[in-house]
Amino acid sequence: MSMRIALGMAALGRPAYINLGRDTALPADRTVDAMRTASFEVLDAAYAAGIRWVDAARSYGRAEEFVAAWLADRGHADVTVSSKWGYEYTADWRPDAEVHEVKQHSAARFERQWSETRGLLEVGLYQVHSLTGDSPLFADEDLRFRMADIGVPLGFSTSGPAQADTIRRAFDLEVGGQRLFSAVQSTWNLLETSAGPALAEAHTEGARVMLKEVMANGRLAMQPPGPVADIAIRHGAGPDAVAMAAALAQPWADLVLTGAASVAQLHANLMPVRLDTVDHALLRDLAEPPEQYWRTRSQLRWT
Template sequence: MPDPVARLGLGLAAIARPAYITSGRAGELGDDRDVDALRERTCALLDAAYAAGVRYVDVARSYGRAEEFLAGWLAANPGAGDVEIGSKWGYRYVGGWRMDAATHEVKDHSLDAFTEQYAQSHELLGDRLGTYHVHSATLDTGVLDDDRVHRALAHLRDRGVRVGISTSGPAQAEAIRRALDVRVGGEALFTSFQSTWNPLEPSAGPALAEAAGTGARVILKEVFANGRLAPGGDDGSPGARAAARLAERSGVPLDRIAVAAALANPWARWVLLGPVGTEQLASNLAGAATGLTPAVRDGLAELAEPAEQYWATRSARPWS
């Protein structure tokens, strides 16, 4: 059987900018969050992930300096030519490297935004950029119905870049199915789907399975529910408390259970990890070798929250 670590990817959202919404960052990240410190931490994570067998890295224009940090690491590691790179456009990072910024990122799914941001991504990553997602494509922004944007994305597709969407919000399934219907030049435009899936919010699962059935690639993000499904991440919600009790009864750290649960979806090509330090990464990676007992599987199946409730809770999370 293939090594399950090969199905894990490394996401840089939580490490390439000083503030993010994942709880528990401060414990390992600390207060030293200047550009040089986070660049060094990012490179250490990339070194450790690559040594462990991880071969997919996820970045985005809005993830602070994630593309820049990754580009520097790739230049310093010419032997890492087998790493696949995915990035995203549609949000701008406007936090100014401040923890107390009133706004950290701004959404823009216009053609002008795509043109500007793809040029920036390509300047840093060049032909290493293999997948380009619309960042958090939702029905309300109109990007899934914008023919001009679709034609521009089709130019990338026709040059060999895989085009896709990432999704968020309670209507993820609707966005996935709408994107699956988009054709340009008689061919499917969107063939990569990066969506939130975890035991608290599994609602996109059936649509993602449908996408995989068409030959599209599926990437799971936020498998730790932004820290709620990690040791010490109990936020007082019934779902998080039940998950913590389940981990305690099983004797397995909760982050490893979350990874194993995500990997149990046969239609998922990659499961993204988002650590801020190598200790977190090591624990996350151990989830690939974690078996789920029938009792744990049954317990996980009872954790799902209504999608609207889950996303309302996520929206209220502080940047820290």
């Protein structure tokens, strides 16, 4: 099962993020050294649990740096690393920064961030961070050619209420008669299922499908709806394990990301839960309208 799970570094590479429950999982003093140590601890625990995929991004503070240092120190040759470009981390390690990251999908940013990533890591997948329908990438043929030229499999992540439309549009993009993207990483969880049909189509057509934010940025773990809490009690697990199990139950999901910020959170996420038909029926109607879900997400505080 762990081979279908990847570790996402969004909560570990910088001192502040929007996940609920993260504030008590991390060191009180979030210096670079303390966060590096926390990252190594979670990476070690993930590797011991059989996880062999780690996902980072240029905007995740020092996540790429931490992963590169961990790999160099541990010598693991069987770990695939994916990363993303498009957002730039701007908080300068200040948890109270007014702006933590700035998005720009330009050829200039791609060239600079790709150079920064490959200076640290050998990646098995390089993704456009948070592709949306208004991204300049859809109209910028030069950018698409530059991306296709790096010799690394390409993917994209999605966010927002129109994920499904973005997924379908992006997989129609070609360079030199070849499909530009071979992977997609989208938000899917019990509260936001709208991308599901498009992700199923992508999987059927041979793309790698990765699910992110399966805890709804901690909402399903810290504020679980009644059915999630009830099912967790019945299975003797936490609500986070139920959320993970629901994501892993999707037959078109190749990888499911855990965003655990501590070893304890990771172990809780990975607790095996086998959902039955009654469970799935109880969970089926939890999804919120996409616009409502993303409006709520946009109001989460960076802590």
